[in-house]
Amino acid sequence: MLNVCKRGPASISRIFSAAVRTPSTKLSTLSLSFQNQAKPVLEARWIHVSPLRRQEATAQRYEHPHERAGAVQVEKFDQLIEHGLVHSNIVRAITEGMGHHTMTQVQSLTINQALQGTDIIAQAKTGTGKTIGFLLPLIQNILKKSPELASRQRYSKARTSDIRAIIISPTRELAEQIAVEASKLCSNTDLVVQVATGGNHKGMMLRKTQREGCHILVATPGRLNDLLTDQYSRISAPNLTTLVLDEADRLLDQGFSKDIEDIIDLLPDRREVDRQTLLFSATVPREVMGLVRSTLKPDFQFVQTVQEGDIATHEKVPQKIITVPGLENIMPSVLELAKRENEKASHASPGDSVKPFKAIIYFNSTANVILAHEVFQNLKSDGRGLFGKHPLYPAELLVMHGQLTQERRTRASERFRKAKTGILFSTDVTARGMDFPNVSHVIQIGPPPNREQYIHRIGRTGRGDQTGEGYIFVHTSELPVARRLLRGLPITPDVDLEAAKVDMTTEAQLPASLAATLVQIGDATKMVGRDIKNAAYLAYLTQSQAGNAAGIIAALNQWSRYGWGWDQPPQVGAGLARRMGLMRVPGVNIGSGGGSSSRGFGARDGGFGDRGAEGGRGGRSFGGSGGFGDDRGRGRFQNAGRGEGRSGDRGDRGFGGDRGRGGFQRGGRRDEEDFPF
Numbered sequence: 001m002l003n004v005c006k007r008g009p010a011s012i013s014r015i016f017s018a019a020v021r022t023p024s025t026k027l028s029t030l031s032l033s034f035q036n037q038a039k040p041v042l043e044a045r046w047i048h049v050s051p052l053r054r055q056e057a058t059a060q061r062y063e064h065p066h067e068r069a070g071a072v073q074v075e076k077f078d079q080l081i082e083h084g085l086v087h088s089n090i091v092r093a094i095t096e097g098m099g100h101h102t103m104t105q106v107q108s109l110t111i112n113q114a115l116q117g118t119d120i121i122a123q124a125k126t127g128t129g130k131t132i133g134f135l136l137p138l139i140q141n142i143l144k145k146s147p148e149l150a151s152r153q154r155y156s157k158a159r160t161s162d163i164r165a166i167i168i169s170p171t172r173e174l175a176e177q178i179a180v181e182a183s184k185l186c187s188n189t190d191l192v193v194q195v196a197t198g199g200n201h202k203g204m205m206l207r208k209t210q211r212e213g214c215h216i217l218v219a220t221p222g223r224l225n226d227l228l229t230d231q232y233s234r235i236s237a238p239n240l241t242t243l244v245l246d247e248a249d250r251l252l253d254q255g256f257s258k259d260i261e262d263i264i265d266l267l268p269d270r271r272e273v274d275r276q277t278l279l280f281s282a283t284v285p286r287e288v289m290g291l292v293r294s295t296l297k298p299d300f301q302f303v304q305t306v307q308e309g310d311i312a313t314h315e316k317v318p319q320k321i322i323t324v325p326g327l328e329n330i331m332p333s334v335l336e337l338a339k340r341e342n343e344k345a346s347h348a349s350p351g352d353s354v355k356p357f358k359a360i361i362y363f364n365s366t367a368n369v370i371l372a373h374e375v376f377q378n379l380k381s382d383g384r385g386l387f388g389k390h391p392l393y394p395a396e397l398l399v400m401h402g403q404l405t406q407e408r409r410t411r412a413s414e415r416f417r418k419a420k421t422g423i424l425f426s427t428d429v430t431a432r433g434m435d436f437p438n439v440s441h442v443i444q445i446g447p448p449p450n451r452e453q454y455i456h457r458i459g460r461t462g463r464g465d466q467t468g469e470g471y472i473f474v475h476t477s478e479l480p481v482a483r484r485l486l487r488g489l490p491i492t493p494d495v496d497l498e499a500a501k502v503d504m505t506t507e508a509q510l511p512a513s514l515a516a517t518l519v520q521i522g523d524a525t526k527m528v529g530r531d532i533k534n535a536a537y538l539a540y541l542t543q544s545q546a547g548n549a550a551g552i553i554a555a556l557n558q559w560s561r562y563g564w565g566w567d568q569p570p571q572v573g574a575g576l577a578r579r580m581g582l583m584r585v586p587g588v589n590i591g592s593g594g595g596s597s598s599r600g601f602g603a604r605d606g607g608f609g610d611r612g613a614e615g616g617r618g619g620r621s622f623g624g625s626g627g628f629g630d631d632r633g634r635g636r637f638q639n640a641g642r643g644e645g646r647s648g649d650r651g652d653r654g655f656g657g658d659r660g661r662g663g664f665q666r667g668g669r670r671d672e673e674d675f676p677f
């Protein structure tokens with residue numbers, strides 16, 4: 001059926017322009033391999049598990065000389081009680097409270113090992129239960145030293161200096177989530193869990209901790225540093241038994257490693273108070289291995305259920321790449337996808353595995369999150385005027401980025417957690433560790449900042465025994481960089497979405513449903529303010545890794561013309577254009593300013609001098625990364641901005657940059673044979 005709309009997309013944009021006028025060691029058999037050190041007094045051990053041999057692996061016994069003779073590798077939580085390894089009050093919280101009976105592979109390996117007190121770095125795919133993997137041994141090891149804490153007392157006598165375990169997380173939301181999980185595990189014991197994050201009121205947290213005491217502290221790095229150095233906080237951990245770094249590779253990369261080093265210096269000397277260190281993540285890039293070694297004892301174990309060469313993402317999550325001819329194709333394509341999935345879900349019979357559409361859409365900049373969220377909020381179905389029903393009704397449309405207050409961030413997380421159907425427009429603040437239930441789709445807009453981030457983002461779906469789907473949209477000019485970053489991942493091209501193929505620069509006859517989608521996005525975009533669009537343009541420009549300035553400028557200009565209906569593209573400040581080497585690039589609309597008018601709509605996770613982190617340290621990068629109170633900027637334009645550190649928020653004001661890899665990089669070797677897309 002062909003359309004109503006005789007004129008094609010080009011004319012849709014003209015409607016806008018009328019309104020807008022400016023510019024194993026395979027442990028194939030749980031065998032252990034030894035990595036000899038130069039002076040092998042103690043050696044680190046690598047435990048790899050081939051997924052195919054899991055059953056076999058988990059049934060084996062350890063036979064390492066360091067092991068307790070006869071130590072059994074258990075795989076049911078109840079067996080931990082039978083073997084006298086873990087207090088029944090902890091196990092009951094998992095089996096009866098949470099309903100988990102069988103351990104996941106990473107849990108089985110790490111719990112069995114960590115109970116013996118060794119330092120561990122564990123790498124396992126996203127959503128495989130790593131949180132319990134470190135919480136359970138951590139809690140048991142506290143109870144081993146203080147059995148009197150094993151059952152609930154009427155009056156707890158905990159103090160602020162009773163901290164036995166500290167868990168560090170790179171983001172506030174993740175810290176909150178871990179604290180909730182830890183409280184569940186401790187629910188039958190007398191252990192007290194507290195959480196300290198940058199966005200929350202320090203005084204209130206301190207008063208609560210002074211009132212209730214603390215045995216397990218979950219914190220973000222900046223706030224933890226702040227508490228440990230504040231002599232009035234009375235927070236101390238003289239008897240610390242365990243330190244956990246969740247998302248360890250993130251905490252040990254350049255953005256956070258100095259904070260972590262400072263925190264470790266503030267903890268009791270390990271030679272005087274022995275403690276266990278546990279590092280967990282789905283990704284452990286080689287670059288951080290040096291720091292991993294220096295953080296752990298020399299005889300640490302590397303429990304790796306993802307081996308080099310294995311697929312790092314879940315095979316059960318189909319991943320598709322959609323190459324679009326214009327950036328203006330992306331929002332209509334997302335809407336088409338959402339409508340299609342809603343349609344499928346509404347026709348599914350009760351036995352079908354089709355889930356309601358509940359998606360997280362990741363953007364590389366705060367400004368683009370804001371723009372997309374506004375557009376989707378403004379959507380109306382055809383012919384209903386201003387008060388028309390939303391085409392995705394009853395979906396929740398939520399936004400999450402580092403410029404929001406902590407209260408709004410928490411509210412957005414909670415609402416998305418509860419939503420049956422919805423879209424969370426997000427920067428990378430939710431990319432790691434967040435366990436939102438029933439996420440059916442993860443959609444990434446543009447190439448991710450790096451391969452690890454792609455893996456963590458995709459990991460928000462297909463968690464536990466759930467299924468899910470991944471989509472990534474890239475502009476043709478971004479394809480080389482996407483191929484370089486995502487080499488070897490099971491991503492296949494997708495050509496099903498009509499809105500992703502249509503040429504918006506020419507008039508055409510279109511199927512009615514496609515025309516309706518384009519008109520809906522067009523009308524909704526028209527209602528979004530100029531500043532937001534300017535900011536989105538500049539953020540996309542400054543964080544782009546396309547390696548081709550002329551190409552990305554052309555794509556952005558086409559977006560502003562055919563997506564927003566602007567005659568002139570937004571201005572790029574002369575200073576910024578100079579710094580980015582854009583002065584001679586055709587199509588750049590150079591303004592007179594030294595920088596850009598879009599401050600405040602940060603690009604990838606922050607920057608703009610807002611390295612203020614959780615504790616509010618001023619910074620110097622603009623165009624940084626950081627953002628969302630989690631990531632710390634290593635921006636493209638270091639030193640170019642003013643320090644605008646804001647207490648309680650780790651840089652999210654920047655408008656540029658990419659985590660340590662700045663824009664316009666070379667696209668890397670192009671070897672078509674290597675890529676399915």
Ligand SMILES: Nc1ncnc2c1ncn2[C@@H]1O[C@H](COP(=O)(O)OP(=O)(O)OP(=O)(O)O)[C@@H](O)[C@H]1O
Pocket residue numbers: 100101102103104107124125126127128129130131132281282432433434435459463464
């Ligand atoms: N043994 C288990 N059996 C079934 N479900 C489990 C088990 N352990 C944990 N889960 C559930 O699996 C989900 C994912 O767990 P968790 O968040 O710990 O994963 P993760 O490996 O830390 O993920 P990420 O790498 O994204 O941080 C949670 O909903 C959790 O309740």
